[in-house]
Amino acid sequence: MQKAAETRAKIIQQAAGLFNQQGYAGSSISDIMRVTGLQKGGIYNHFHSKEELALAAFDFAIQLSSQQFLQAIRGKRYAIEKLQAMLQVYQQFVDNPPIPGGCPLLNTAVESDDAHPALRDRAQQAMTSWQRLIIRIIAKGITRGEIRVTAEPETVATILIATIEGALMMSKLYSNTVYLERAIEHLHRYLVQELSV
Amino acid sequence: MQKAAETRAKIIQQAAGLFNQQGYAGSSISDIMRVTGLQKGGIYNHFHSKEELALAAFDFAIQLSSQQFLQAIRGKRYAIEKLQAMLQVYQQFVDNPPIPGGCPLLNTAVESDDAHPALRDRAQQAMTSWQRLIIRIIAKGITRGEIRVTAEPETVATILIATIEGALMMSKLYSNTVYLERAIEHLHRYLVQELSV
8 A cells, every 4th residue: 555655656756857848748658657667557557547647747746846935935024025035946946946847837837728728727726826825925914014005916926926937938948047047136126116115 | 833832831820820729749740630631741741740840830930920029119219119019019919819829939948948959949049039139129229328328138138028928828827818917017117117217
């Protein structure tokens, strides 16, 4: 029983890295066999289809990243500090990515939006959670008088996420961190400009 | 001779929409046969491989978008007006996209960065052209005294492109234009804040 759970977890972990680099459509069962070192039957013992594995791998990848964000935020007291800590996590991802292939949310959103409804739904859920986290931090900051009352939490969440994800795409395309660094520096100033009382 | 050129152009155009929605890896030869209404032989008469067609389709998609940007810019006199006209083109793309499936540069960059070197090179070239266009407009604006001398053209190009592309990804994921609208409004203010003398 425990052995089966371990094998399942290993398949998910290795498939997550594969999917995040090659895409879901670009990863064949042979590729999954190669990275896991398992036969086809050994994989299908645990997952009924490539799609079932894809959904589990996406959840795993998002959980890995989310943990680091939540941990970074937990250590901070003030709302703006929490948002800055979130930006800092992206900076760390450059040298030490939780999963190879860039941001799993960006990759999955772009691949699934027109083509894979089940994956798109998962990507929507992950994106909604991320927005809500930012919105909650800002709303709490307003209540506590740390953030100006005219701040627009939904807009700030959009600008933070859009700028970071777009810059990640550029840095990944050129294998050059300068795009992400410019975005993070810009967003640090943006947070102070938009939010500070 | 002319018939052959027409068929080739038709294949490129229809494949471009298919690839932009389903991805390159997610589009089979059968899918290409379906959208073009041609037999396999009819397609391979014009392209030696799916990759050759993919490169031609990407170039076509980028050219379609670029034309609209260049046309919008040409009508404007001042540097900031030109950059604002560029943002306006994105707004128009929402209701009237040049090609179905969202931004071909974003889609191709994300799919190719770890998996398809030839397509990644094309995406890099298109991204570099776009950055250079923005940088040239700003540099000329500085020379003419329309833009402050402390402006950083490379940084502004990164922030414009990253924010737009990230917001397009979000709007596409939710089929909701609000993300792109927030990004465009934010960037209009950003341009004035960063560039105006």
